Amino acid sequence: MEKRYIKKDSLNGRVKKMAEAGLVYAPVKDGDNVLFQVLTPGMEPLTAYANSKNAPKNFFFPHTEKLMKYTRTEKGMAFSGELAEAREAVLFGVRPCDARSFVLLDMLFDQEKYRDPYYIARREKTTVISLACIHPPYTTCFCTSVAGGPTDAAGADILLTDLGDRYLVEFLTPKGEKLEAHFSGDKAGDEADARKQAIAAQAEQEITSRIPAKEIKPILDVNFEHPFWNTIHQKCLACGTCTYLCPTCHCFDISDEQKGDDGIRLRNWDSCMFPLFTLETSGHNPRPTQKERWRQRAMHKFKYYVDNFNAIACVGCGRCVMYCPVNIDIRKIVTDISKL
Ligand code: SF4
Ligand code: SF4
Incomplete structure (x- = not known):
């Protein structure tokens, strides 16, 4: 080199x-x-x-x-x-x-x-x-x-x-x-x-x-229904700032825009923090409140990505901590999970 x-x-x-x-x-x-x-x-x-x-x-x-x-x-x-x-x-x-x-x-x-x-x-x-x-x-x-x-x-x-x-x-x-x-x-x-x-x-x-990010995967594996998930989301505004500024978040939506016989297919950023993200055409929403959405965010970063790719989907840039308008701090959430 x-x-x-x-x-x-x-x-x-x-x-x-x-x-x-x-x-x-x-x-x-x-x-x-x-x-x-x-x-x-x-x-x-x-x-x-x-x-x-x-x-x-x-x-x-x-x-x-x-x-x-x-x-x-x-x-x-x-x-x-x-x-x-x-x-x-x-x-x-x-x-x-x-x-x-x-x-x-x-x-x-x-x-x-x-x-x-x-x-x-x-x-x-x-x-x-x-x-x-x-x-x-x-x-x-x-x-x-x-x-x-x-x-x-x-x-x-x-x-x-x-x-x-x-x-x-x-x-x-x-x-x-x-x-x-x-x-x-x-x-x-x-x-x-x-x-x-x-x-x-x-x-x-x-x-x-310093946070115990690498240690919480086995805890998340067995605590999908833990009452802890009721405690972190109440003040979340569902604004999506944390996901839009995050370097690793990558959820998207695909939509068609058509005029007459011509159309384009677009891919747009989306966010697991938004209520509409998982809203189904029937009206059913499998993540009906911010509790399920926050659980998804934590699980995706510290469990599902580890399951799928053997890597945590967070690089510790701190943007979500700095810019969340209601001071929700992912470092505290990870630390609290480590104590469950
Ligand atoms: S600290 Fe982690 S979760 Fe927060 S914005 Fe940076 S990479 Fe994303
Ligand atoms: S930035 Fe804060 S208030 Fe906005 S969606 Fe993320 S956690 Fe909720």
Whole structure:
């Protein structure tokens, strides 16, 4: 694996150069928020930022996407796909928790039996450049409790680690190696590994939020009907903020919009927190209250995903904790479950 050093103050210029050559998504300041956006001339990519408000999963799994068009003809229905939209792209500045979310989403969208061509086309054409968290930014970060870490490389094609006056650039995959020309610099040797290990150990120590996320699966296995589920949902507003900001949530709905003989089939994000999500045409709703919906959210992340893919569907980014309008805290829920 190739490793190099680049000067710290050269990074912004390099990213902007990449954006002149092709499509680059990067974190940028947008009002009070940091959001991933297409980098256009005049925009400054952020390198020293905590984390974005939106999770970058939407570049592979957009809020809304056309799956196909259809037209009624004299010979019957004619269909055409929309896959041509996927373009070569660079996703720059992804924090390790969010990069790990791509690994978790791959498990679902890129299975041997079920392959989602829309997601896979974008994933294959996008090179992910991660920025290690040298000082984990929030008290709500808990990546180390869910198999991640502030300097982890999972999900990244290139990992950048801030060493003070320079960045260590690690080219982790063939896709990452294709961008080597944009990161010209001195070769890094074994001394870089030792320096990075020290930084990683320090960064992990700075994460103070630790929860027993890996321990609760056997408890969830046998407590579907436990009275505990009556205790967490009362103040939930069913707003869906937690799921829409979550880098690993991936529920969607498919609908057709038709005018005359022409129509489009759309896939839109949906949320297990919404009452309509499971409402059946008969009027029956198998998850009639927020109790069943919250149970589903916890079960999906900490039991069903482990059953199906041997992985917890949470990367510990803390967004749901920070932005829930009524302060429901998934860390407390996990901790309480561990005591059942
Ligand atoms: S459940 Fe919350 S902390 Fe975990 S990945 Fe989703 S938004 Fe982040
Ligand atoms: S963000 Fe909070 S209030 Fe909104 S659906 Fe999630 S848990 Fe409920």
